[in-house]
Amino acid sequence: MKLTLFHIALFTLLSLSAMAQMQPFALQDVKLRGGPFKNAQDVDLRYILALNPDKLLAPYLIDAGLPLKAPRYGNWESVGLDGHIGGHYLSALAMMYASTGEPEMKRRLDYIIGELARCQAQNGNGYVGGIPQGKVFWQRIHKGDIDGSSFGLNNTWVPLYNIHKLFAGLRDAYVYAGNQQAKQVLVGLGDWFVALMKPLSDEQIQQVLRTEHGGINETFADLYILTNDKKYLEIAQRLSHRALLNPLLDQQDKLTGLHANTQIPKVIGFEKIAMLTGKADWSEAATYFWRNVSQTRSVAFGGNSVREHFNPTADFSQVLRSNQGPETCNSFNMLRLSKALFLDKNDASYLDFYERTLYNHILSSQHPEKGGFVYFTPIRPNHYRVYSQPETSMWCCVGSGLENHAKYGELIYSHSVNDLFVNLFIPSTLTWKEKGIRLTQRTNFPYENQTELVVEQIKPQVFSVEIRYPKWAENMEVLVNGKAQVVDGKPSGYVAISRRWKAGDRVTVRFKTATRLEQLPDGSNWAAFVHGPIVLAAKTSTADLTGLFADDSRMGHETKGSLYPLTSAYALVGDPATYLSRLKPVSTLRFQLDTLTLQPFYEVHDARYQMYFPTFTRAAFDEQQTRLKQQEAEVLALEAITVDKVNCGEQQPEVDHAYKGEKSESGFDDERFWRRTRSFIYYQLQNKGLVGKSISITALDDIKPENVDFLIDDVPTQIIATGGKTIQLQANNKEVVTLKIVARNGKPTPRINQIRLLTR
Structure with a gap:
């Protein structure tokens, strides 16, 4: 079973023509060939291997009453969210195996699935889970005893969110790695859940859904795709949270103040259900949500939220001040939503956001040498990030982090039944088995403004190679075997090259990039330097990086070092026309700004940094400094005695x-x-x-x-x-x-x- 077969099943159920539908390639078909993404994949693989499967399985064995083979992990895995990393780990193993073919990934995956099947058999009713006192908890829900809030359901920490990770992990083990036993366990777990919810009214289910529940609606939609059993599609719709869906259907923005990552997975489910049922209004609701979050709530590197919540669109001051900036899980799920909408709408504009977030948030969220995943990425000037460690850190962003760097090949290319689409400029080799094509992309982007596509193997045939024309590219030049082609595409679209292709053909793509200042979405005077799709930042200090690599404390994912006053941030003062001209190129993607050196944010690690810069006229600067000093003095004085x-x-x-x-x-x-x-x-x-x-x-x-x-x-x-x-x-x-x-x-x-x- 491969990802492409999973999507073929989806399109068959939709009764859509595969001729017109954009489709992804299986991860097995795309291999990374050097560059920062390949390095990130390799570092992630080492982190995956550093985790102990038996420790991750411990919560499931405890719940099933089976002897432990190793004690469970601490941190979030032993204070209420027990077992959630295990679900993410299944997904990461399956994706990494598909991406690399590393045998140890498959061995561990098969072992864990076997142990989960043993727990399921011991329970005897299809249930398997690691939630503390899970059997008692679920029985209360089955009886309609429901007391829910945003993250606590019957004083249990996000239990549906927790079990959703297992649903998703089992699905991925089957879809990406072909593990048949995973499908059996998944169907058994799904049937148990359907029976669990059957006595509840729609009103009671909506009460349950007040508590964060991940993408539980999406996984039941996936079960329908895998089995063609309509009961799963019915429960997927019942498990769709109306308190979020209804305002989106009316194109109403009710997002401010909501916990961000609670909402995004729900919307991924809305979009998938829309594709399966033909509910065009649900798909439009998902599009409205995506547009709202990506265009009005996201900062330059693609992330969103402050202290995990959506901030007001007209005021990003809280985001600037907080050490709890955008959460990586949010971007993990926004990329999943972007991918789903791109494949549904055949619209390359979704890729502009996808690419920006992939390079600047996802790639930057893992330490490129030591490994470790980032939870919060502050945009507060002169602050820093914290990295996880395998034995101490079991946060949600560790779970999604394990997956993030295992699936970089998912959208570099896509295809229709006849044509090939080149979406991202990442060194890689594509094997399109159905067409007998092997193609290698050679590039050092973003350090050079070109990429080369080499057709290495093919039976001569006619089709179109569609090359993405990014929004950030000032122009594009395309050559085939050294001969210039007519570029008739537009930014956020594609340039089509249609011909009879043969082995040895080469396509060279060149483009120009420039540096620009990009303001925060609230229109305030804070701006980031962006070169092409790459956000630039400056290392400002290596002092007081307390907790840089997290311990096992409950809040180990949050920085403990001092907050430096906003008034100490480097400011752009004077005529706005001179701001960009102050940058002096030093080398590729390196610019000097007085005493600061700007470089790609994904290269900035082990340091405090500045990504956003306040901009002032001289008079405004003097007034602002006085006001900020007073505000900062009050805030820092209170923090000092807290x-x-x-x-x-x-x-x-x-x-x-x-x-x-x-x-x-x-x-x-x-x-x-x-x-x-x-x-x-x-x-x-x-x-x-x-x-x-x-x-x-x-x-x-x-x-x-x-x-x-x-x-x-x-x-x-x-x-x-x-x-x-x-x-x-x-x-x-x-x-x-x-x-x-x-x-x-x-x-x-x-x-x-x-x-x-x-x-x-």
């Missing part, structure tokens, strides 16, 4: 602080997140060094002590001070401070925005 903090209503901060609650809800108002309850909410704060003395709580509403109780270690605590929307409590002298906020008489508490443990 031991720990919870941003209430935000997914990761609440998970990090062991959130529990009943009859609770969260939201986003006045550009701030909040959580309130009619029962209780509970957090744990870390009091390192026992220096925390008080707890400060801020809300969006007045806090009236007579309407809410505050307990530390389940004991009412002393109120130090109150003041409208703030209250200060006495903290205890323990390393872990537990705070419980309890509503009185069933009335809702104020909308709590932030909780800080302070040194005074």
